[in-house]
Amino acid sequence: MSKLLLIEDDHALSDLLSDYLTSQGCTVEQAFDGVAGLEQATSHHYDVILLDVMLPHLDGFEVLKRIRLTHLTPIIMLTAKGDDFDRIFGLELGADDYLPKPFNHRELLARIHAICRRVDFIKQTDQHEQLLSSSHVTLNVAARRVTVNEHVLILTGTEFSILQKLMGKIGHVVSKDVLSQHVLGRRLAPFDRSIDMHVSNLRKKIAQYNDIQCIQTIRGSGYVFLAE
Incomplete structure (x- = not known):
């Protein structure tokens, strides 16, 4: 059973989503503004946080930034339909996925389940596959720890899963389609740049401690982690 935090200022929509997700076996706690949502997100454990962008007192982007300072809880952003800026900016700040409004409730549930399956997969990874390493990067699956030249990286769950798959x-x-299915639990849709944004964030974090670009783009194909 998944424990969710829904941060949404539209009370009617929040209640509707909460009722639906509860009927599907989830436990849902609600917050109706950014300040209350941030307090709940950082003081309790949740499997997934559903975060609206447009919130009173503290917008969703600021809530996301502050959560990411201390917590790696998976976050799905709920964005305005067709607003590419919101989606890209949210991913750059560390969101795991996004869903434009209006959306099908079943699609939201499917994305929640996909994230939870990914987390369970990491926890259940075979002991022999729990340490992946290259010349400069080491990934410990069991500890969910990544180091670059002995410096610890702080990665979101999505970034960690992408790096694990590539390494x-x-x-x-x-x-990209394999990464999307493995990490986000869905086929890559046309013009969907979510995987690109997660890889871009991952590269920036690795580059803080390593001059060599270890993740290479293969145009029209995907990505490769280079053997150094």
Whole structure:
């Protein structure tokens, strides 16, 4: 059973989503503004946080930034339909996924389940596959810890899963569609740049401590983690 935090200022929509998700076996706690949502998100454990962008007192982006200072809880942003800026900015700040309004409730549930499956998969990874390493990067699956030249990286769950997938196939191209299905639990849609944004964030974090670009883009194919 998933424990969710829904931060949404539209009371009617929040109640509707809460009732639906509860009927599907989830436990849902609600917050109706950014300040209250941030307090709940940082003082309690949740499996997934559903975060609206437009919130009173503290907008969703600021809530996301402050959560990411201390917590890696998976976050799905609820954005305005067709607003590319909101979606891209949210991903750059560390959101795991986004869903434009209006959306089908079943799609939201599917994305929640996909994130929870990813987390469970990481926890259940075989002991023999729990340490992945290259010349400069080491990924410990069991500890959910990544180091670059002995410096610890703070990654979101999505970034960690992407790096784990790429490092598990060092020297081999992994397609964006495979990454999307593995990390987000869905096929890559046309014009969907979510995987690109997560990889971009991952590269920036690695580059803080390593001059060599270890994740290479293979145009039209995907990404490859280079054997250094």
